[in-house]
Amino acid sequence: MRAVNALANDTFLRALRREPTEWTPIWLMRQAGRYLPEYNATRKRAGSFLALCKTPELACEVTLQPLERFPLDAAILFSDILTIPDAMGLGLHFVDGEGPRFQRTVRSEAEVAQLAVPDPAGELRYVTDAVRTIRGALAGRVPLIGFSGSPWTLACYMVEGCGGSDFRQIKTMLYQRPDLLHRILDVNARAVIDYLNAQIEAGAQAVMIFDSWGGVLADGAFQEFSLDYLRRVIAGLRSERQEPVLDAEGRVVGSRSVRVPSIVFTKGGGLWLEEIAASGCDGVGVDWTVDLRRARALVGERCALQGNLDPMALMASPEQVQAEARKVLERFGAPAAGNGHVFNLGHGISQFTAPESVSALVEAVHSHSRKMRAGT
Amino acid sequence: MRAVNALANDTFLRALRREPTEWTPIWLMRQAGRYLPEYNATRKRAGSFLALCKTPELACEVTLQPLERFPLDAAILFSDILTIPDAMGLGLHFVDGEGPRFQRTVRSEAEVAQLAVPDPAGELRYVTDAVRTIRGALAGRVPLIGFSGSPWTLACYMVEGCGGSDFRQIKTMLYQRPDLLHRILDVNARAVIDYLNAQIEAGAQAVMIFDSWGGVLADGAFQEFSLDYLRRVIAGLRSERQEPVLDAEGRVVGSRSVRVPSIVFTKGGGLWLEEIAASGCDGVGVDWTVDLRRARALVGERCALQGNLDPMALMASPEQVQAEARKVLERFGAPAAGNGHVFNLGHGISQFTAPESVSALVEAVHSHSRKMRAGT
Numbered sequence: 001m002r003a004v005n006a007l008a009n010d011t012f013l014r015a016l017r018r019e020p021t022e023w024t025p026i027w028l029m030r031q032a033g034r035y036l037p038e039y040n041a042t043r044k045r046a047g048s049f050l051a052l053c054k055t056p057e058l059a060c061e062v063t064l065q066p067l068e069r070f071p072l073d074a075a076i077l078f079s080d081i082l083t084i085p086d087a088m089g090l091g092l093h094f095v096d097g098e099g100p101r102f103q104r105t106v107r108s109e110a111e112v113a114q115l116a117v118p119d120p121a122g123e124l125r126y127v128t129d130a131v132r133t134i135r136g137a138l139a140g141r142v143p144l145i146g147f148s149g150s151p152w153t154l155a156c157y158m159v160e161g162c163g164g165s166d167f168r169q170i171k172t173m174l175y176q177r178p179d180l181l182h183r184i185l186d187v188n189a190r191a192v193i194d195y196l197n198a199q200i201e202a203g204a205q206a207v208m209i210f211d212s213w214g215g216v217l218a219d220g221a222f223q224e225f226s227l228d229y230l231r232r233v234i235a236g237l238r239s240e241r242q243e244p245v246l247d248a249e250g251r252v253v254g255s256r257s258v259r260v261p262s263i264v265f266t267k268g269g270g271l272w273l274e275e276i277a278a279s280g281c282d283g284v285g286v287d288w289t290v291d292l293r294r295a296r297a298l299v300g301e302r303c304a305l306q307g308n309l310d311p312m313a314l315m316a317s318p319e320q321v322q323a324e325a326r327k328v329l330e331r332f333g334a335p336a337a338g339n340g341h342v343f344n345l346g347h348g349i350s351q352f353t354a355p356e357s358v359s360a361l362v363e364a365v366h367s368h369s370r371k372m373r374a375g376t
Numbered sequence: 377m378r379a380v381n382a383l384a385n386d387t388f389l390r391a392l393r394r395e396p397t398e399w400t401p402i403w404l405m406r407q408a409g410r411y412l413p414e415y416n417a418t419r420k421r422a423g424s425f426l427a428l429c430k431t432p433e434l435a436c437e438v439t440l441q442p443l444e445r446f447p448l449d450a451a452i453l454f455s456d457i458l459t460i461p462d463a464m465g466l467g468l469h470f471v472d473g474e475g476p477r478f479q480r481t482v483r484s485e486a487e488v489a490q491l492a493v494p495d496p497a498g499e500l501r502y503v504t505d506a507v508r509t510i511r512g513a514l515a516g517r518v519p520l521i522g523f524s525g526s527p528w529t530l531a532c533y534m535v536e537g538c539g540g541s542d543f544r545q546i547k548t549m550l551y552q553r554p555d556l557l558h559r560i561l562d563v564n565a566r567a568v569i570d571y572l573n574a575q576i577e578a579g580a581q582a583v584m585i586f587d588s589w590g591g592v593l594a595d596g597a598f599q600e601f602s603l604d605y606l607r608r609v610i611a612g613l614r615s616e617r618q619e620p621v622l623d624a625e626g627r628v629v630g631s632r633s634v635r636v637p638s639i640v641f642t643k644g645g646g647l648w649l650e651e652i653a654a655s656g657c658d659g660v661g662v663d664w665t666v667d668l669r670r671a672r673a674l675v676g677e678r679c680a681l682q683g684n685l686d687p688m689a690l691m692a693s694p695e696q697v698q699a700e701a702r703k704v705l706e707r708f709g710a711p712a713a714g715n716g717h718v719f720n721l722g723h724g725i726s727q728f729t730a731p732e733s734v735s736a737l738v739e740a741v742h743s744h745s746r747k748m749r750a751g752t
Contacts (some may be wrong), residue, residue, distance in 0.1 A: 166726060171688035175696055218664035218686040218722070220703065271646045271665055288594035289647055310594040312547035320551055327596065346594070350542060 007205075009142050012074040015340040016206060016261040016282045016304045024329060024341050024369035025073030026362055027145070030348030031066040032078045036355060038065050049094055053080050056130040063134050067141065069355060070362045073342075074142050074206070077134060077199070079127055081149035081210050084191050085158050087118035098162070105161040107169065112183050117191045120198030127195070128202035135203035146204030148196050150211035150264075151188035151233065152226035158184065167216050174225060181225060189229045193236035200238050200260050208263040208285070209233060215268020222272055227279060230264055234280040237262055263306055267347065270295075277303040287346035292331040296339060304340030305332065309361075311345045314353045318360035325364040334372045343369075385518050388450040389582060391716040392637040392658045392680045400705060400717050400745035401449030402738055403521070406724030407442040408454045412731060414441050425470055429455050432506040439510050443517065445731060446738045449718075450518050450582070453510065453575070455503055457525035457586050460567050461534045463494035474538070481537040483545065488559050493567045496574030503571070504578035511579035522580030524572050526587035526640075527564035527609065528602035534560065543592050550601060557601060565605045569612035576614050576636050584639040584661070585609060591644020598648055603655065610638055610656040639682055643723065646671075653679040663722035668707040672715060680716030681708065685737075687721045690729045694736035701740040710748045719745075 007013070011025040033039055042062050046052040053059060063078040082100050086092035091103030106112055118124055134144055149157075157163065159170040159181075173181045196207045214226040239262070242255040264276055265285025276284050277299040284303050286295055288310040295305055313324040325343075332341045343365045349358070383389070387401040409415055418438050422428040429435060439454040458476055462468035467479030482488055494500055510520055525533075533539065535546040535557075549557045572583045590602040615638070618631040640652055641661025652660050653675040660679050662671055664686040671681055689700040701719075708717045719741045725734070 166688065168688060168691065168726065168728060171686065172691040175686075175689050175692035175700065215665065218684075218689075219667040220707075221686070222665070268644065268665070271667070289591065289598070289644070291595040291647070308594075310547065310551075310597070312542065312544060313551050313594075315544065315548040316551035324551065331596075350544065352544060 007140050007143060009073055012342060013143050013206060013261065015335070015342050016263070017259065018301060018304055018335075018338050018340040020337065021335070021340075022370065022373065023366050024332075024335070024343050026343035026365045027072045027074040027076065028066070028345055028349050028358070029076075031072060031076065032062040033349060034351035035349055035353040035358075036065055036069070049080070050092065053078065053083070054126045056126055056133045059126075059130040060133040060137050063130075063144075064137055066358075067138075070358055071366065072142065072362060074145055075134065075138055076145040076208070077127070077131055077147060077204065079130065079147070081147070081153065081212065082157055083124060083127060084118060084148065084188070084195055085154055087123035088115060088158075088191075090158060100157065101162045102157060105169070106155075106158045106184060107173070109180065112180050115184065115187045117187060117194060120194050124195060124198070128198050131199050131202035131204055143205035144203060145206045145208055145263075146196060146199030146202075147208040147210060148192045148199075150209050150214065150226060150266075151185045151192055151229035152217070153211055153213045154188045154192070155181065155184045156213045156216075158188075167213070174221060178224075185225060185229050189232045189236075192233050196233070197236075197238050200241055204260070205258070206261045206263065206282075207237065208265060209281075211264060211266040211269065214266035214272075219271070222266075222269070223275065226266070227272065227275060230266075230276070230281075231279045234262055234264070263342075265306070274298050283340070283342060285344065289346075292328065292341075293333065296332055296341075301338035304342060306342040306344050308344070308346045311347050311350050311353070314345075314349065314357040314361065316357075318356060321357050321360045322364035322368075325361050326368050329365065329368050329372060334375075383516050383519060383581075385449055388718060389519050389637065391711070391718050392582060392639070393635065394677060394680055394711075394714050394716040396713065397711070397716075398746065398749065399742050400708075400711070400719050402719035402741045403448045403450040403452065404442070404721055404725050404734070405452075407448060407452065408438045409725060410727035411725055411729040411734075412441055412445070425456070426468065429459070430502045432502060432509045435502075435506040436509040436513050439506075439520075440513055442734075443514075446734055447742065448518065448738060450521055451510065451514055452521040452584070453503070453507055453523060453580065455506065455523070457523070457529065457588065458533055459500060459503060460494060460524065460564070460571055461530055463499035464491060464534075464567075466534060476533065477538045478533060481545070482531075482534045482560060483549070485556065488556055491560065491563045493563060493570060496570050500571060500574070504574050507575050507578035507580055519581035520579060521582045521584055521639075522572060522575030522578075523584040523586060524568045524575075526585050526590065526602060526642075527561045527568055527605035528593070529587055529589045530564045530568070531557065531560045532589045532592075534564075543589070550597060554600075561601065561605050565608045565612075568609045572609070573612075573614050576617055580636070581634075582637045582639065582658075583613065584641060585657075587640060587642040587645065590642035595647070598642075598645070599651065602642070603648065603651060606640055606642075606652070606657075607655045610640070613638055639718075641682070650674050659716070659718060661720065665722075668704065668717075669709065672708055672717075677714035680718060682718040682720050684720070684722045687723050687726050687729070690721075690725065690733040690737065692733075694732060697733050697736045698740035698744075701737050702744045705741065705744050705748060710751075 011021045059078040244252045245254045247253045261282035263283035264281040270290040286307040387397045435454040620628045621630045623629045637658035639659035640657040646666040662683040
């Protein structure tokens with residue numbers, strides 16, 4: 001008997017469960033992206049970034065592209081963190097060179113009152129369709145990560161209307177009308193729970209919550225306006241899913257329960273590491289400002305850590321990239337029982353990265369982490 | 377006998393020396409700025425921001441403007457952090473709505489080789505002239521803070537040519553050609569030392585080093601490319617200056633040695649607080665992500681702390697501003713012997729701030745910190 005979609009490589013999931021692994025698994029935030037010529041070709045065919053996100057076959061195609069080039073240990077759903085506010089009717093669009101924008105913002109009492117949790121089976125159907133398509137195409141090579149923006153990060157875009165620099169609109173609301181902001185965050189938290197659970201149901205084997213703007217909050221405000229909602233999301237997740245079990249002839253003969261680990265990544269949240277690690281998540285993403293040795297000591301056996309190479313390190317020569325990768329691995333140290341490390345960047349990969357640098361990185365992480373485990 | 381320019385209010389300097397003060401001193405980064413109509417009027421008269429910086433009388437005028445409105449406990453030289461690279465011949469100019477830019481960047485071996493430490497008595501003469509003019513105009517009301525960008529922060533602008541978002545140019549240099557970057561930083565460190573010492577000689581009673589971009593560095597890289605040079609700058613500062621002592625008739629009858637404290641502010645540097653506090657500085661600036669209680673426990677009696685209200689808190693109503701100010705004060709707690717707190721924002725004040733909010737803030741900091749000292 002075997003489980004359907006038994007994974008050929010489950011290193012990533014085992015690292016998140018703090019179980020022993022033969023090497024340190026690696027995947028890269030935004031690994032399906034503009035640094036890959038094949039991605040640019042598919043995007044061109046799609047016509048726009050949003051069309052790419054909303055067409056499951058194309059989203060599947062680009063999700064798999066980096067895995068064809070590099071022996072990465074996980075795939076991540078190709079999508080955008082702003083699908084939820086888009087499904088709320090705010091009119092997501094992209095302005096060249098300026099990033100995402102919304103046609104409508106959420107600032108007044110009336111605008112807040114109109115917000116509703118989108119049905120993942122409705123407007124957001126293209127996302128779960130993409131998850132199912134990708135799971136099929138992956139055929140058990142590596143696990144698939146689903147994801148969402150955090151309630152706070154979604155709120156930033158909803159209130160600002162775009163990625164802010166001083167976050168004046170949302171912070172004005174935070175300091176002037178915290179009640180209004182809490183109402184938005186409450187809707188967002190419920191929306192994120194439904195959305196991630198739908199991704200899990202569709203086949204996502206781990207989920208990641210991008211709290212990309214958590215780090216712009218003041219100490220105190222972070223706990224109240226981001227962390228509390230992260231905690232609520234994690235508590236609302238289906239942490240187990242049933243996968244069918246087949247017999248030798250491929251007939252379904254039962255099911256088994258599989259844990260779906262969650263990762264929280266608060267960019268710039270290094271100072272709150274212990275609190276984030278206590279949120280109930282299985283892994284905490286950390287950016288490059290964090291000392292992994294210290295981080296490991298602080299979180300103990302509560303969580304795995306994910307990170308934390310500076311994406312700009314990939315601008316150097318392949319030899320230099322490998323040296324930087326080894327530094328990150330050495331900083332974490334050889335994982336012991338109860339610890340786990342998932343190698344990643346501290347932010348999305350830059351469009352200016354040479355694919356050869358990624359090859360060098362993945363090779364170095366795999367080979368050096370094997371050596372470290374062998375104690376050589 | 378009295379010292380020339382004996383200060384009517386030296387609370388700020390005493391807090392930095394970790395001596396008892398009757399209230400918590402407050403000043404605001406960018407306190408002479410666009411949120412003040414009188415500043416905008418002077419700037420208009422000057423013709424441009426750079427003309428304002430480079431005309432000592434006008435720089436003096438705007439430096440004093442916030443002190444006329446609010447009972448702030450320190451004045452800060454009105455200038456720009458990019459005066460040094462401008463004096464190196466890189467051609468500083470300002471593009472509306474885009475911030476500072478340089479006509480020439482420093483990226484190649486040849487460009488780095490051409491860099492030289494500017495003579496503070498030459499191209500930068502307008503800065504020391506402004507310091508002298510302002511000291512005269514202040515007439516001992518409050519101390520005058522001089523300042524400079526940090527070697528790393530100056531290098532960011534010199535290599536990028538502008539304020540970056542991904543810092544790709546300088547980080548490519550950092551990872552690919554660290555030797556080249558170290559040469560730039562070495563020149564910058566010597567330039568900052570000469571520049572700050574000239575300001576001290578001209579009358580600056582404290583100096584602040586703005587490491588505005590230190591927080592974009594990876595752990596490890598921060599220590600090597602920013603902190604080491606901050607340490608070198610602090611070691612090179614004239615930490616004492618001679619001030620004349622007058623007799624009752626105003627005749628110079630001697631001189632006395634006065635300590636010139638230094639403050640280091642690494643924006644986003646909360647994770648490296650202890651290392652920064654061990655750099656030799658007298659005060660460490662912290663942004664709003666830092667928990668002041670924890671920060672105080674970490675630095676012990678080595679340093680005073682400066683900060684850390686989110687500038688966006690000033691967007692709220694005066695009552696809310698005051699509540700936020702009290703939170704910051706309470707978080708630090710009542711200073712004891714060996715500790716010092718200088719109230720400030722965690723970043724420059726926003727141009728969208730209502731002057732009434734600043735009045736409310738200064739009032740709350742002064743009155744509440746007096747109450748805390750009285751134990752009420």
